[in-house]
Amino acid sequence: MDTNSKKIQDLKEIKDMMERSSRFLSLSGLSGISAGIIALIGAVIAYFIMDMGKIEYHPYFYLLQPLPFERILFPLLILGISVVILALGSALFFSWRKARKHDLSLWNHTTRRLLSHLFIPLITGVFFILILIDRNDETLVASATLIFYGLALVNAGKYTFGEIHYLGISEIILGILAGIFVHYGLIFWTIGFGVLHILYGFVMYYRYER
Amino acid sequence: MKEIISKLNKAFESRIRLGIMSVMMVNDWVDFNTLKQLLDITDGNLASHLKALEDKGLIKMKKQFIGRKPRTSYQVSETGRNLFVQHIEALESLINNQ
Numbered sequence: 001m002d003t004n005s006k007k008i009q010d011l012k013e014i015k016d017m018m019e020r021s022s023r024f025l026s027l028s029g030l031s032g033i034s035a036g037i038i039a040l041i042g043a044v045i046a047y048f049i050m051d052m053g054k055i056e057y058h059p060y061f062y063l064l065q066p067l068p069f070e071r072i073l074f075p076l077l078i079l080g081i082s083v084v085i086l087a088l089g090s091a092l093f094f095s096w097r098k099a100r101k102h103d104l105s106l107w108n109h110t111t112r113r114l115l116s117h118l119f120i121p122l123i124t125g126v127f128f129i130l131i132l133i134d135r136n137d138e139t140l141v142a143s144a145t146l147i148f149y150g151l152a153l154v155n156a157g158k159y160t161f162g163e164i165h166y167l168g169i170s171e172i173i174l175g176i177l178a179g180i181f182v183h184y185g186l187i188f189w190t191i192g193f194g195v196l197h198i199l200y201g202f203v204m205y206y207r208y209e210r
Numbered sequence: 211m212k213e214i215i216s217k218l219n220k221a222f223e224s225r226i227r228l229g230i231m232s233v234m235m236v237n238d239w240v241d242f243n244t245l246k247q248l249l250d251i252t253d254g255n256l257a258s259h260l261k262a263l264e265d266k267g268l269i270k271m272k273k274q275f276i277g278r279k280p281r282t283s284y285q286v287s288e289t290g291r292n293l294f295v296q297h298i299e300a301l302e303s304l305i306n307n308q
Contacts, residue, residue: 004304004305007301007304007305008305010225010228010301011298011301011302011305013225013228013229013232014228014231014232014298015232017228017229017232017233017248018232018233018235018236020248021232021233021236021237021240021244021248022236022237105247108244108247109237109240109244
C-alpha cells in the first residue's frame, strides 16, 4: 500500500512537472476580468466620442468640413492605445501576483514562448488595421481586430490554459459576424473585448484559483 | 506482474531524474538553467543526475555559445523516450492492479 501511494505520487509529480515546464500557468482569471472591465469602460467612452462626431456633422457644409471620422479618429486611436496599455498592465499585475503566490517565476521559457506565439498574429493585425485606416476603409476595423486577436489567442492557447483556445475561437466568430454586420462594430467589440474577457476570467478563476 | 515490474526502470527511480525526464518529454532542447529553476536544486546535484542520464544514453547534450557565454542544453534521446513511456505505463498498471 505504501509503495502504491509512492507510485501515485510519482505519477502526479511527472504530470505536474510536464505542465509546469510546458505551459504558462501564471495567467490569472482576474487578469481577464480586469481587462474586460477596462474594455467596457473604453467602449462607453468610444460610444460618446463617436456620438459627438455625429452631432457636429453638418451635411449642408459637407464639402467645407472635414469628414467626421477623420476628426474622431485621433481621439479614438488615443483611447484604443490607452485601453490596450491599461488592460495589458492589469493582466500583467494579476499574473505577477499569481506567480508570486505559487512561487513560480513570471519570466521563464514558457512566458517567452507564449508571448512570441501571441505577438506574431497580433502585430500582423496591427499593421493590417493601419493599412485599412490609411485607405479610409474603416468599416472592417472592428472585424479585423477581433479576428486577428482571436487568431493570436488560438495560436498561444497551446502554451497556456486550454480555455484560451476557446476564447480565441469565440473572438474569431464574433469578428466574422462583425464583418457581416458592419454597422454594429462597437457592439461586437464590446462583447469580444469586454464581456468575453470577463466571462472567461470568471470561468478560469473558479476552475483554477479557488 | 513480474513482467510489469521489470519495466520499471532503475534509472528513473530518483525524484529528480523523474523531474528531468518529465520536462524533456514535453520540451525540445532544455537548457541547464531552465532545468535548475524548474527543479529548484543546486548546480552540482543537477549536473550529476544529468551526467548519469547522459551516460545511460537516455538524454543528449549540446554546448553552444551565446555571445561569450556557454550554454548547455539537453534533449531526450529516442531510447530515453521509449524507456520513460514504458516506465510511466508500468507505474500506471501497477497502481491499477492493486
